[in-house]
Amino acid sequence: MDAVTTDNKGTKEIINCAAYSRGRRVADVELNQVHEVLKAPDQFVWIALHEPSEEILSQVQKEFGLHDLAVEDAHHAHQRPKIEQYGSTVFVVMRTAQINAERRIEFGETHFFVGDNFIVTVRHHSSVSYANVRAMCESSPHLLCKGQGFALYALMDFIVDQYFPVVHELEMTLETVEDQIFKGKPSRETTEYIYQLKRELLEVKRSISPMVDVCNRLMRFDIKCISTDTQPYFRDVYDHVIRINEMVENTRELLNTALEANFSLISISQNDVSKKFAGWAAIIAVPTMIAGFYGMNFKFMPEVEWEFGFYAILVVTLAACLLLYVFFKRSGWL
Structure with a gap:
């Protein structure tokens, strides 16, 4: 069972708090006992938080010695994707994206604290659950034995892959708009819809573009808390980010062309x-x-x-x- 802490509103703040050794889950851990677990060699702790309170974050900061600025960012959220290093701890911010039931894009945030023997994830807003990622890692102890660096890769790869259906949905919507423009009657409503798509695509661009730099640093820089045999895995995330960036750029160009075509057809109609x-x-x-x-x-x-x-x-x-x-x-x- 996952260790779960519930606030007075019934919201789960601590989704998971467990210790892993040689790629296998060895024990669930209470947050206030993490410092005892960290004393054991060849072992790391994986903690998952969901919109934690200041008290929970303060306790996590105390257990792992996290930097004040990073903890402040993790509490307030609304950060752009980035990677920062505070001593031996790496702080990574990623934005998540998913299509909701109304076929609109919902964005969330996930913050990662990665140290020599721990990884802490902090989810905000509509960020999706990572239970499946954790289960996948636990079912592959030969990979999870690489440590917290592989857990970071698995989470980042999952987040980036969530952008593919989002961009695909935008591409399908663009095809519908093109049909409205060239096979139907151009209108002001179509123009407004194109602008709405451009805004959503811009948000996707702002969320995914900074990830190129994040992946580059994880691949090429010497980060002690991430083992050298784990760094090549981030090349896979980098390749996915590049592909999504190209898809976004192509869709943006097509949207601009569709907007110009709509204006031209409206002018011709007038x-x-x-x-x-x-x-x-x-x-x-x-x-x-x-x-x-x-x-x-x-x-x-x-x-x-x-x-x-x-x-x-x-x-x-x-x-x-x-x-x-x-x-x-x-x-x-x-």
Whole structure:
């Protein structure tokens, strides 16, 4: 069973607190007894927290000697993805993303404290559970025996992989928008929807782009709390981050193109309407002009005294209107 601490509102703050030795889970640990467990050689502690209170974080800080600035960041959240080193402890921030039931993107945060013999994860907001990741690691003791560095890799790999369905959903939505633009009728609503997609894609970009630097540092820099045989695993996370970045960039370019196409089609549609108005205005102007001439109160006017004058003018007017209509119709104005 996981060690779980519940606050007075019923929220689970400590999801897991266990000791591992040679890749196997050896015991559940109370938070206030962690310092005793850390005295044992070849053993590390894995603690999972979910939106912990200041009291819980203070206790964790005391047990592991964490830096004040890192603990402050972990408590307040709203951090950009980054990696920082405080002495022998590495502090990593990642943003999570997932599609909710309303087909919208929900973002969360996970903070990692990694030391010589411990890893602490702090989840905030809609960050997904890592129970499956922990179970996968526990089922592979030959990998988990590499220590807390492999646990960090498994968690980071899981978080990054969650972006693939998110970006795929955005790509599918983009295809729907393209169908609306080119097969339907371009509209202002489509433009607003494209801007909404661009905002969501920008949030994804802000969440995943800094991970390139994080993975680079984990792969290439000498970090004592991460064993050298674990560092190559972060290359897999790096490759996934690069792929997601490329997918995001391609989708952004297509969205920009779709937005420009929508504006162009709206402009063309407005021009077509203007042409129709101009064509009908020209046709209506003919009888208006002729009627205006013969509506003037002059004594001597052609055909006024002719008994067929009215019919002749009427035929000429209708013929002129019909001629203009045929001309505009062939020109595509009507």
